[in-house]
Amino acid sequence: MLIIMLSCKRAFAGRYTVNYLIPCWTKKMNWYHISTGQFGYPQPEDSYLDETYDLTDGCPTCEIGKRLKNQFRFRSEPKAKHSQFLGLNWVFDEIFVRDVVKSIFEDEQVIGVKFTKPILHKTGQPLKTIYHMLVDTVLPPSLNADGLKSEKCERPKDPGMIKFLEASGSSLVKGPFCGSTKYNYPRGDNELITMFESTFSSMPDVVRMSEWFGSGGTASRPILVSERVKEIVNRMKWRGLIFRPIKLINK
Numbered sequence: 001m002l003i004i005m006l007s008c009k010r011a012f013a014g015r016y017t018v019n020y021l022i023p024c025w026t027k028k029m030n031w032y033h034i035s036t037g038q039f040g041y042p043q044p045e046d047s048y049l050d051e052t053y054d055l056t057d058g059c060p061t062c063e064i065g066k067r068l069k070n071q072f073r074f075r076s077e078p079k080a081k082h083s084q085f086l087g088l089n090w091v092f093d094e095i096f097v098r099d100v101v102k103s104i105f106e107d108e109q110v111i112g113v114k115f116t117k118p119i120l121h122k123t124g125q126p127l128k129t130i131y132h133m134l135v136d137t138v139l140p141p142s143l144n145a146d147g148l149k150s151e152k153c154e155r156p157k158d159p160g161m162i163k164f165l166e167a168s169g170s171s172l173v174k175g176p177f178c179g180s181t182k183y184n185y186p187r188g189d190n191e192l193i194t195m196f197e198s199t200f201s202s203m204p205d206v207v208r209m210s211e212w213f214g215s216g217g218t219a220s221r222p223i224l225v226s227e228r229v230k231e232i233v234n235r236m237k238w239r240g241l242i243f244r245p246i247k248l249i250n251k
């Protein structure tokens with residue numbers, strides 16, 4: 001706060017034009033990791049990973065490096081009518097929205113999202129009530145990983161774990177193993193994703209982290225939104241979106 005006040009004092013002293021006063025007050029912008037509840041499973045359940053993602057640079061065991069190539073396929077129109085934001089099981093970094101969200105985000109000129117229709121699996125036709133919110137802007141590496149648990153994609157070493165995974169037919173013991181690292185999502189109320197504040201200057205309202213999170217056979221890159229997006233969601237009283245603050249630090 002002191003830094004912001006000093007910055008404004010300099011502006012008042014005539015070093016900057018009056019217009020520069022606005023960004024000095026809004027300089028400290030909060031960012032949030034967003035997530036949703038899960039409704040249903042991506043289709044077809046046994047092969048959605050290959051059919052939805054390009055794994056040319058990705059790992060079929062840990063999912064790190066996967067890239068979207070096709071629309072998601074749903075079993076049916078989601079029924080949670082009071083939720084404007086929805087998600088699918090197994091997929092933790094894609095968000096689906098009702099028509100009204102697309103419409104208001106476009107009216108409010110929220111930057112960093114595009115919208116496409118998921119597909120109803122049994123007919124091949126677009127869903128009627130849901131859009132997929134596409135987020136293509138990937139931040140440069142900016143995670144401060146101090147205190148975060150991480151795991152490497154490699155053959156397990158613990159004999160008990162190997163026995164358990166073999167008994168369940170898990171690919172986590174068969175491989176292939178790419179050697180990449182992902183971070184476990186912070187769980188506790190006081191544990192937040194910590195990032196460097198300078199990364200967010202001149203970024204759109206909706207971005208994606210470059211670091212991968214998850215555990216075992218799932219990996220995802222968190223979607224982050226600016227304070228402005230949170231303000232719109234709160235003002236519209238939309239349901240279904242969970243905001244967890246990002247802890248911002250100086251490099």
Ligand SMILES: [Zn+2]
Pocket residue numbers: 059060061062063064153176177178179180
């Ligand atoms: Zn891997």
